[in-house]
Amino acid sequence: MASLKGKVVVVTGGSSGIGRAAAVEFARRGARVIVAARRADALEDTVRLCLEAGGEAWAVPTDVTHDGDVQRLMQASLGVEGRIDVWVNNAGTTLFAPLDQGPFDDHLRVIDTNLFGAMRCSRLLVPVFKRQRQGVLINVGSILSKIGQPYSPSYVVSKFGLRGLCETLRTEFSTLPEVHVCSFLPYTVATPYFESAANYTGLLPHPLPPVQDPTEVARALVDLAEHPQRERHVPRSAWLGLALHRVMPTLVERTLLQVLKSWHLGPELAANHQGALVAPQAHSATVHGTSAAKSDGLHLFGWVVRSLAGRRPSPPAPLGT
Numbered sequence: 001m002a003s004l005k006g007k008v009v010v011v012t013g014g015s016s017g018i019g020r021a022a023a024v025e026f027a028r029r030g031a032r033v034i035v036a037a038r039r040a041d042a043l044e045d046t047v048r049l050c051l052e053a054g055g056e057a058w059a060v061p062t063d064v065t066h067d068g069d070v071q072r073l074m075q076a077s078l079g080v081e082g083r084i085d086v087w088v089n090n091a092g093t094t095l096f097a098p099l100d101q102g103p104f105d106d107h108l109r110v111i112d113t114n115l116f117g118a119m120r121c122s123r124l125l126v127p128v129f130k131r132q133r134q135g136v137l138i139n140v141g142s143i144l145s146k147i148g149q150p151y152s153p154s155y156v157v158s159k160f161g162l163r164g165l166c167e168t169l170r171t172e173f174s175t176l177p178e179v180h181v182c183s184f185l186p187y188t189v190a191t192p193y194f195e196s197a198a199n200y201t202g203l204l205p206h207p208l209p210p211v212q213d214p215t216e217v218a219r220a221l222v223d224l225a226e227h228p229q230r231e232r233h234v235p236r237s238a239w240l241g242l243a244l245h246r247v248m249p250t251l252v253e254r255t256l257l258q259v260l261k262s263w264h265l266g267p268e269l270a271a272n273h274q275g276a277l278v279a280p281q282a283h284s285a286t287v288h289g290t291s292a293a294k295s296d297g298l299h300l301f302g303w304v305v306r307s308l309a310g311r312r313p314s315p316p317a318p319l320g321t
Helices: 017-028 040-053 067-081 104-132 153-172 216-226 240-245 247-262 297-308
Strands: 008-012 031-035 055-060 086-089 136-142 177-187 204-205 232-236 265-269
Touching: 008 017, 008 067, 017 031, 017 040, 017 055, 017 086, 017 216, 031 040, 040 055, 055 067, 067 104, 086 104, 086 216, 104 136, 104 153, 136 153, 136 216, 153 177, 177 216, 177 240, 216 232, 216 297, 232 240, 247 265, 247 297
Parallel strands: 008 031, 008 086, 031 055, 086 136, 136 177, 177 232
Antiparallel strands: 204 265
């Protein structure tokens, strides 16, 4: 797909974060954008930003955990031009809690939104792409689509599942060379992800550095729609850490656990809460979040090297030192 001009693009989770930034970037490149999320007022704000960027846009309030909402989204999207050129499964949420902590229903809610929501959308999209014999589906996963972490297990399971969904659909579309199914796998992004997450750890979660600008990540996502490939890491260098994990899995997993304990959680205490699992939060309807990393990527890299070398690493250095 050389150009997005005039193409019909659907973005779920379009009220904030990567979804909002991607919708605006799609509009800037001339696409006709349908944005979906639970918050009607936040979607209208995304539409306004798309119009200001020079594109066309429509808001369709949608909860991807509801079959009826997803069906209405599909009908509204096809109503624009009778086709769908790009669909981005981006709607997502998370829960910070080890598997044996927090209400199990909340763990299930994460999987229902992130994985089953994408499956609901894809189930309706399959016959559309088969009829058209063309289209691009992008499932927004994570670096955690390929490596686990114990403090957000339901999120990890959902993102691993999205890769399985991609593999399944690639096989189904294997005789249609103009249908592309893409896995988009970003590392930490400075969206409202941390503010809207449910949390039952009792500690305040921090993003792991280096933290990426969501507008830059959104540009990479839109580039992927223009030039589809099976998988795209952002940053591309993320595969180095995954390669190390394949070579030395136990050592990397032990190091990752220490990184998470030292850099990801606390020391600030936090009350247990459901975040945006059940109902959206108005304060998080932005592209950029406010949660800060404990330190920068250079300090974390040095910390990891010392840990892998068997030296006792120092605590995270405060930002600005």
